[in-house]
Amino acid sequence: MTADYLRQFITAVPFKPFNLRTIDGRKIPVWHRDFILITPTQTHVFVFQPNDAFEMIDLALLPSLEVGPPIPETPPKPSDTAA
Secondary structure (H helix, E strand, O other): OOHHHHHHHHOOOOOOOEEEEOOOOOEEEEOOHHHEEEOOOOOEEEEEOOOOOEEEEEHHHOOEEEEOOOOOOOOOOHHHHOO
């Protein structure tokens, strides 16, 4: 993925949360445009989570992204899914 391609989703109005997909299949949620930063060299991104955790990822290791609600930070509890 290129920095310019990713920047289109970061700057979209209105912003829509998205998941970055890594080459090993992991999904990294981007909850808000303030939670992602492309480095000045445009080779890496920092993705922050609501709990201040973050990851630095090489853009070459991000083949795709999915627009839509981000995956939850923790799996839902069984009581949350009961109807």
